[in-house]
Amino acid sequence: xxxxxxxxxxxxxxxxxxxxxxxxWNELPSAKPRSLxxxxxxxxxEPMFILLMSCGGIYLLLGSMEDAFILLGSVVVIxxxxxxxxxxxxxxxxxxxDLSSPTALVLRDSEQQRIHSRxxxxxxxxxxxxxxxxxxxxxxxxxxxxxVDESLLSGESVPVRKLASxxxxxxxxxxxxxxxxFVYSGSLVVQGTGRARVAATGExxxxxxxxxxxxxxxxxSSHVQKETAHAVKVVALSSIVLVIxxxxxxxxxxGDWLNGILAGLTLAMAILPAEFPLILTIFxxxxxxxxxxxxxxxRQISAIETLGAATVLCVDKTGTxxxxxxxxxxxxxxxxxxxxxxxxxxxxxxxxxxxxxxFAMLSSHRDPFDPMEKAIQxxxxxxxxxxxxxxxxxxxxxxxxxxxxxxxxxRVWRSPDLVDFVIxxxxxxxxxxxxxHLDSAQAQLISAQVDLVATQGLRVLAVAKASFQQSELPAIxxxxxxxxxxxxxxxxxxxxxxxxxIEECHAAGIRVIMITGDYPATALSIxxxxxxxxxxxxxxGADLEKLDDEQLQQRLMQTSxxxxxxxxVQPEQKLRLVMALKRAxxxxxxxxxxxNDAPALKAAHIGIAMGGRGTDVAREAAALVLLDxxxxxxxxxxxxxxxxxxxxxxxxxxxxxxxxxxxGMSMLPxxxxxxxxxxxxxxxxxxxxxxxxxxIVFEAEPEEANxxxxxxxxxxxxxxxxxxxMLGLQQGVILFMILLAVYLLSQWIGLEVGxxxxxxxxxxxxxxxxxxxxxxxxxxxxxxxxTLPNLALWWVxxxxxAMLGMALFLPFMTSLFHFGVxxxxxxxxxxxxxxxxxxxxAGVTGKQVYxxxx
Numbered sequence: 133x134x135x136x137x138x139x140x141x142x143x144x145x146x147x148x149x150x151x152x153x154x155x156x157w158n159e160l161p162s163a164k165p166r167s168l169x170x171x172x173x174x175x176x177x178e179p180m181f182i183l184l185m186s187c188g189g190i191y192l193l194l195g196s197m198e199d200a201f202i203l204l205g206s207v208v209v210i211x212x213x214x215x216x217x218x219x220x221x222x223x224x225x226x227x228x229x230d231l232s233s234p235t236a237l238v239l240r241d242s243e244q245q246r247i248h249s250r251x252x253x254x255x256x257x258x259x260x261x262x263x264x265x266x267x268x269x270x271x272x273x274x275x276x277x278x279x280v281d282e283s284l285l286s287g288e289s290v291p292v293r294k295l296a297s298x299x300x301x302x303x304x305x306x307x308x309x310x311x312x313x314f315v316y317s318g319s320l321v322v323q324g325t326g327r328a329r330v331a332a333t334g335e336x337x338x339x340x341x342x343x344x345x346x347x348x349x350x351x352x353s354s355h356v357q358k359e360t361a362h363a364v365k366v367v368a369l370s371s372i373v374l375v376i377x378x379x380x381x382x383x384x385x386x387g388d389w390l391n392g393i394l395a396g397l398t399l400a401m402a403i404l405p406a407e408f409p410l411i412l413t414i415f416x417x418x419x420x421x422x423x424x425x426x427x428x429x430x431r432q433i434s435a436i437e438t439l440g441a442a443t444v445l446c447v448d449k450t451g452t453x454x455x456x457x458x459x460x461x462x463x464x465x466x467x468x469x470x471x472x473x474x475x476x477x478x479x480x481x482x483x484x485x486x487x488x489x490x491f492a493m494l495s496s497h498r499d500p501f502d503p504m505e506k507a508i509q510x511x512x513x514x515x516x517x518x519x520x521x522x523x524x525x526x527x528x529x530x531x532x533x534x535x536x537x538x539x540x541x542x543r544v545w546r547s548p549d550l551v552d553f554v555i556x557x558x559x560x561x562x563x564x565x566x567x568x569h570l571d572s573a574q575a576q577l578i579s580a581q582v583d584l585v586a587t588q589g590l591r592v593l594a595v596a597k598a599s600f601q602q603s604e605l606p607a608i609x610x611x612x613x614x615x616x617x618x619x620x621x622x623x624x625x626x627x628x629x630x631x632x633x634i635e636e637c638h639a640a641g642i643r644v645i646m647i648t649g650d651y652p653a654t655a656l657s658i659x660x661x662x663x664x665x666x667x668x669x670x671x672x673g674a675d676l677e678k679l680d681d682e683q684l685q686q687r688l689m690q691t692s693x694x695x696x697x698x699x700x701v702q703p704e705q706k707l708r709l710v711m712a713l714k715r716a717x718x719x720x721x722x723x724x725x726x727x728n729d730a731p732a733l734k735a736a737h738i739g740i741a742m743g744g745r746g747t748d749v750a751r752e753a754a755a756l757v758l759l760d761x762x763x764x765x766x767x768x769x770x771x772x773x774x775x776x777x778x779x780x781x782x783x784x785x786x787x788x789x790x791x792x793x794x795x796g797m798s799m800l801p802x803x804x805x806x807x808x809x810x811x812x813x814x815x816x817x818x819x820x821x822x823x824x825x826x827x828i829v830f831e832a833e834p835e836e837a838n839x840x841x842x843x844x845x846x847x848x849x850x851x852x853x854x855x856x857x858m859l860g861l862q863q864g865v866i867l868f869m870i871l872l873a874v875y876l877l878s879q880w881i882g883l884e885v886g887x888x889x890x891x892x893x894x895x896x897x898x899x900x901x902x903x904x905x906x907x908x909x910x911x912x913x914x915x916x917x918x919t920l921p922n923l924a925l926w927w928v929x930x931x932x933x934a935m936l937g938m939a940l941f942l943p944f945m946t947s948l949f950h951f952g953v954x955x956x957x958x959x960x961x962x963x964x965x966x967x968x969x970x971x972x973x974a975g976v977t978g979k980q981v982y983x984x985x986x
Contacts, residue, residue, distance in 0.1 A: 139273050139327065142239025142257040151253040158252045158268055158333040236267035256330040262501050264321045269304055269337040270328035272296040272313040277533035277541075278324030279502065280315055282307045283450055285338055286649045286702075290458070290591060291322045291502060293534075304331060306702055307338060308649060322501040324533075342730055415783070415831045419776050426768045427760040435738045435755030437780070440773025442642055442721040442738060443844045444713050445766070446706075449648035449655060451725040451742055452763065453662055454624040458503040460511035461590050462621035463488050464581050472511070481515040488618030490521035492595045494556030495543050504591065507622055529553060532609045539563045542609045544600070553605070555598040555612050561619065564594035567609060568616045581619060589657025590621040624654075630662045633764040638663075640770060641843030643718075647698045647706050647732075655699040668693035673700040676708070685712045706732040719844065723766070724754075740766060767840075775835035777845065782907045783830040784852065785860040790900050792864025793871050794818065797892065800872070807885045809875060809892055811950060817935070818896075829904055832924040836911050863906070866973055867899045870966055886952025890940060893951070894959060895966050897936050901929055902970045914971070 143151075236249045239257040249267035252258065258270055266280070272294055279291040286292075286308030297313035304314045315321075315328055317337040334340055416437060420430035430436060450456050463470045463485045470485045493512040496505035516522050523545070530544040540559025547554060557567060561582045565575050578594070585592050598612040606612065637644050644664055648655050652670045659666055671687065676698070679687065687695060688709070698709060710732045713720045722732050725742035730753040733739030741754035742761045758765045797809050874895045878888040904925070909917040939945045940954060 139257055139329070140239075141242040143253070143255055144241055148240060148251075148253050148256065151255060152251065155253060156334060157250045159250045237261075237264075252330055252333055254330050254333055258328050258330060260315070260321050260326045260328060262321055262323055262325070266315045266317055266319045266321065266328075268317050268330045269332040269339075270315050270330045271304070272315060272326050272328045275313075275326035276324050277535075278326045279322050281320040281322050281503075282316060283456070283649075285316055285319060290504070294324075294326065296326065304338070308700075308702075322503070415776050415780055415827065418828070418831050419772055423769055423772050426765055427758065427762065428765050428769050429743065429757040429759055430755070431757060432755035436769070436773050437776050438719065438773065439721060439738045439756070439769050440775070440777045441719045441844050442770065442773075444643045444645060444718045444720050445637060446645045446647050446710060446713070446720060446722040446732070446736065447664075448722075448724040448729055449646055449650055449658055450624060451761075452627075452723045453630050453646065453658055454626055456624065456725070458507040458591070458622045459625045460489075460507050460620060461623040461625075462585060462619075464585065464619040464621065465617070485618070486516060486519065486521050487597075488595050488620065489516060490523075491556040491597045491617050492558055492593070492620050494523065494526075494545060494554070495541065495558040495595065504593070504622055508620065523547070526554070530605050534559060538566070538609065540567060540609065542598075542612070544605060551601070553600040555600060555614075557596040557598070557609065557612075557614060558593050558620070561592055561594040564596050564614075564616065567612070567614045568596055569614075570616060574616070578616070578619070585619065585621045587653055587657075588621075589651075589654035590623050593620045593622070594618075595620060624658075626658060626661045627761075627763055629762055629764040633767050634663050636764075636767045636840065637770070640767075640840045642770070643696070645696045645698065645709075647701050647709060649701055650699055652697075652699050655697050659697050664696060666694070666696040668695035670697040670699050671695055672698075673702050673705050676701065676705050681708075681712060681715075684708070685716050688712055689716050704731075707735055710735050721766075723758075723763070725761075729753075740769075771835060771840055774839045774845075775833075776831070778836060778839070779830045779833050781856055782833070782910070783827055785856055785863070786830070786900075786903050786907050788857060788860025789863035789867065789903050790818075792861065793868035793896055793899070796868040797871055797875075797896075807889075809889050813949060814893055817939070817949075829922060829925045829928050830907075832922050833908055833920070836909070863903060866970070867896070867903070870899060870969055871895050874962060874966070883954075884952050886950060887954055888952075890946075890949075890951035890954050891958060891962060893949075894936060894940065894954075895962050897932060898963050898966050899970060901932060902967060904928070906970070 235246050236252050236256075237244060237246050237259040238252065239245075239259070240247075244259065252268050256268075257273075258267060260266065260278075272278070273296055275294050275296040278294040280294055281291045286306075292308065292312070293310040294315060295311045295313055304316070305312060307314075307316050307319070315326070317333075317339045332340075419436040423430065423436065447453055460472055462472070465484055465488055468482075468484055470482060489508070489512050492508045493516075496502075496508050498509070500506050500509060512522070526545045526547050528543060529546050532542040532544075534541040538559075540557055540563035542555050542557040545554045545556070557564060561578060565578060570578070582592050582594075595617045596614040597617050598614045600606075600612060634644050646655060646659055646664055646666075652672065655670060656666070658664075668690070676684065698705075701709070706729065710720055710722060714735075714737070719738075720736045721738040721740060722729070722736035723740040723742070724730075724733055729741075733741060733755075734753040738756060739754035740756045740758060743757040743759040756769060794810060794815065798815075801807060801809050871892055875888055875892045878891050883891065905918050906914065908920060908922070908925075912920070939949045940951060940959070946953065
């Protein structure tokens with residue numbers, strides 16, 4: 133039932149308070165963030181933390197306090213790092229609050245009262261004026277020359293007219309379209325005044341329904357994150373049996389169960405690829421830092437990697453492809469057309485067009501809210517500067533507003549130098565032609581010009597002039613004798629970088645789809661200007677309603693007559709399009725800047741919001757934010773995503789190769805009855821120093837030459853595929869055999885256990901450094917790859933060698949690592965032999981193996 137609130141008196145204070153108690157505040161609830169306990173519990177459940185704490189506890193039982201403190205201290209360090217990487221909870225619903233007007237002017241107890249917008253209730257009579265933000269969804273009961281900017285909800289770049297109506301229901305139509313009596317929370321009044329009865333507040337508004345959609349959508353982990361988590365679980369579970377067997381073997385053969393358990397845990401740490409999550413953190417964290425320098429803010433760090441696999445980019449026209457502002461595009465006088473290619477200057481603007489722009493300015497407000505009037509004033513100030521066509525000294529006498537019966541407005545001016553009144557009119561071409569009383573031939577000629585301009589996706593206004601000598605002005609515009617002056621065509625200009633960015637997307641195999649709330653002609657015009665081809669034409673929101681999910685998916689994925697432009701689309705339909713593409717197996721990126729884009733931004737694999745002109749809602753819902761609103765920045769983000777995936781694969785090969793000798797040197801001594809070569813402290817050194825720093829090296833490697841000239845990787849492409857694992861296995865086995873030979877040789881020449889352990893561990897570190905060099909590039913020969921510039925590489929090498937040197941020569945460190953003192957000559961000979969063997973094998977086999985992987 134419709135509310136029967138008195139439009140003159142409004143609600144009483146008591147009634148308003150009762151409704152507020154019943155329905156709640158006119159605001160949206162915020163999502164609850166994860167607690168610190170939940171974050172800590174998720175970290176502590178990681179297998180590597182459990183192993184480190186277990187080893188630390190056993191060392192405490194054995195009385196080895198130094199080893200225990202080292203291991204338990206590493207747990208604290210890694211926990212702190214993990215906490216620092218946790219993202220803040222989504223704040224999209226809080227951002228929705230900020231769009232609401234902080235105050236609202238309402239009728240209460242027959243008086244106008246300004247209250248907080250959160251206190252507005254259903255049934256309140258809200259008074260609206262030019263420049264006001266609408267505080268709730270409402271129905272106009274009185275309006276005068278009212279237009280509202282609903283682009284945040286409908287996607288239309290042009291404000292829509294509003295007409296009061298005696299509506300008998302509180303069911304509101306969707307936003308958008310002219311001559312409706314409905315106004316919506318978050319929209320902006322750009323012209324006129326009105327009085328409206330509130331029909332919905334809070335989460336029941338159109339704005340609130342978008343918030344509910346955001347609240348129910350869950351962010352997805354990236355493909356690489358899922359794959360990595362699965363790989364770690366598989367390896368961890370499969371190694372349990374091996375670890376138990378090793379611990380039992382040690383306990384039975386040596387009668388020392390605590391050290392047997394320690395040996396088993398050491399093997400578990402050696403086998404478990406705990407570096408993979410850390411590698412992802414480093415790669416994606418540094419990737420976010422790198423693209424931030426290119427004005428792309430990362431809100432969900434996994435999106436950087438996913439963007440490199442994007443197959444479809446859904447683009448919102450208004451504010452993304454275009455600048456989300458109106459600008460004068462053409463002026464038409466008789467058969468002459470002037471096009472504004474760039475910012476015009478006076479000498480570029482022929483005299484024949486001056487009068488049309490002059491009277492368009494006179495028919496507009498001097499300090500307008502309306503974006504079309506703003507565009508007219510801006511163009512006139514620039515192009516007519518220094519001419520007699522700027523009339524700052526004229527006085528406004530009367531204004532005839534636009535009405536549903538006549539879509540034109542006139543303004544009457546008095547000049548200090550003229551006796552007559554000067555009248556300037558602008559409006560819909562058919563209305564201005566009616567005012568000018570044109571004959572059929574003239575009207576037909578102008579209508580043809582209007583149609584020609586409209587097919588270019590431009591908004592057309594006609595301009596007329598008149599003079600009046602009598603002292604008393606007429607009641608209606610029709611009583612003036614108007615003369616037709618010309619046409620003004622306006623457009624939402626294309627961003628200058630868009631065309632090149634779309635061309636690069638096409639070269640990279642990425643399909644670009646435009647999704648907009650605008651009209652088909654406008655959408656097709658912008659698509660043509662930006663180089664976005666749509667052989668199958670357009671699909672409108674009404675067409676979408678006629679298609680079920682299966683039919684929609686078929687239309688989206690057809691290769692012949694492909695459709696890449698969707699117009700007059702409602703917010704929920706944008707979300708539906710994104711979901712249909714995802715069901716078809718596409719990796720979907722979505723750009724946008726309005727509230728209407730937020731659900732689709734969050735549902736897409738990668739949501740990309742505009743940071744400059746975009747709303748807080750869009751930014752909070754998105755994974756990436758273009759801080760400078762430059763569409764071409766997306767290309768840089770795609771390039772970064774592809775480079776990151778390539779370099780992660782290189783790092784994976786290195787990690788697999790590095791773990792095999794560690795596992796082998798942990799297991800073989802136990803099986804053979806030898807003294808333990810690797811202890812938990814050595815593996816902690818490896819985990820915390822070598823892998824993370826080598827990850828930094830791989831992350832800093834530049835992209836391969838063809839990174840943006842190849843199609844996106846397949847949806848099922850894996851980091852841990854057979855070829856990669858085989859390459860890592862090959863390198864790891866070779867290094868293990870070298871380490872085994874070093875240990876056996878050290879035993880043969882009579883080195884004690886501590887010295888043999890030190891020499892073997894040193895050989896492992898030297899071998900790992902060479903593995904980094906070997907895997908730097910898969911498209912260049914080894915010699916060229918070694919010479920590639922990478923400052924991080926040399927810092928890593930220097931840091932690793934420095935730490936190794938301290939472990940070998942500082943007494944405290946030597947004791948902690950259970951090393952014996954080695955002659956420097958032994959180390960030099962070992963380094964030369966290990967390096968020569970690895971380089972020889974890599975030079976013979978590497979090129980063929982890498983070419984098969986790449």
